[in-house]
Amino acid sequence: MKKLFPILAIAFMMAFGSVSAAANVNINTTTIVTPLQDDADTSEAESLGFHQELKKRFIEGGPGFMGIVLLCLILGLAIAIERIIFLNLSTTNSKKLTEDVESALASGGLDAAKEVCRNTKGPIASIFYQGLDRANEDLESAEKAVVAYGGVQMGQLEKNVSWISLFIALAPMLGFMGTVIGMIQAFDKIEAAGDMQPSLVAGGIKVALLTTVFGLVVAIILQVFYNYIIAKIDSIVNDMEDASISLMDILVKNKK
Numbered sequence: 001m002k003k004l005f006p007i008l009a010i011a012f013m014m015a016f017g018s019v020s021a022a023a024n025v026n027i028n029t030t031t032i033v034t035p036l037q038d039d040a041d042t043s044e045a046e047s048l049g050f051h052q053e054l055k056k057r058f059i060e061g062g063p064g065f066m067g068i069v070l071l072c073l074i075l076g077l078a079i080a081i082e083r084i085i086f087l088n089l090s091t092t093n094s095k096k097l098t099e100d101v102e103s104a105l106a107s108g109g110l111d112a113a114k115e116v117c118r119n120t121k122g123p124i125a126s127i128f129y130q131g132l133d134r135a136n137e138d139l140e141s142a143e144k145a146v147v148a149y150g151g152v153q154m155g156q157l158e159k160n161v162s163w164i165s166l167f168i169a170l171a172p173m174l175g176f177m178g179t180v181i182g183m184i185q186a187f188d189k190i191e192a193a194g195d196m197q198p199s200l201v202a203g204g205i206k207v208a209l210l211t212t213v214f215g216l217v218v219a220i221i222l223q224v225f226y227n228y229i230i231a232k233i234d235s236i237v238n239d240m241e242d243a244s245i246s247l248m249d250i251l252v253k254n255k256k
Contacts, residue, residue: 065178065211069171073218076167079160080225087232090157092122094243101128102250110135123153123236124243131247142251146244153240157233168222175215182208
């Protein structure tokens with residue numbers, strides 16, 4: 001996860017560097033507008049891609065709140081990607097592992113079964129190892145070890161997931177705050193001008209709406225990743241519980 005943040009930061013700086021360069025070119029370039037050129041500009045504006053349109057709206061929304069909401073998106077995606085990679089690496093074929101442990105226990109005893117668990121990645125193998133390590137004492141000690149270490153492994157699976165839910169809640173709230181501030185600025189302009197002109201309030205209202213939309217889009221994106229991660233965790237936890245029951249059945253059968 002530590003390697004993801006520098007990569008995302010570099011991408012963030014490159015994206016904003018291109019936006020700033022494009023903005024400077026637009027400011028410093030002066031052209032003579034003719035009817036043909038005006039039509040060309042109109043057609044070019046209509047043919048803007050999604051990426052260019054997104055950058056344009058981001059700049060129009062203002063760097064203040066839009067930058068904070070974008071930071072929530074970057075951090076949330078970094079944590080989500082790290083969790084998805086970790087959970088995929090933690091997924092184990094529990095049925096095959098149970099069969100291997102049972103056959104190793106029958107042929108080579110506890111040491112052979114523990115060696116199988118050591119050579120297998122994932123939380124289920126770790127739980128199996130802790131249960132087998134206490135199997136020489138009694139079944140109750142092995143069961144307590146399995147239950148206790150299962151809780152530890154569940155905590156590892158759920159690590160940093162709460163930060164994603166925080167960013168899901170924070171992004172729309174920041175967008176709504178930008179909306180309120182934009183409306184306040186619009187009414188300040190009306191008060192200063194003493195007249196209700198659409199040109200005075202259009203900018204503030206536009207900024208207000210853009211920050212709200214961007215905050216909601218960030219929340220929707222992170223919510224999709226969050227639901228996938230929660231579903232993946234539930235699947236792994238169910239496998240852990242089923243495998244733990246199978247391990248205790250194997251130990252009971254070998255005690256007889």
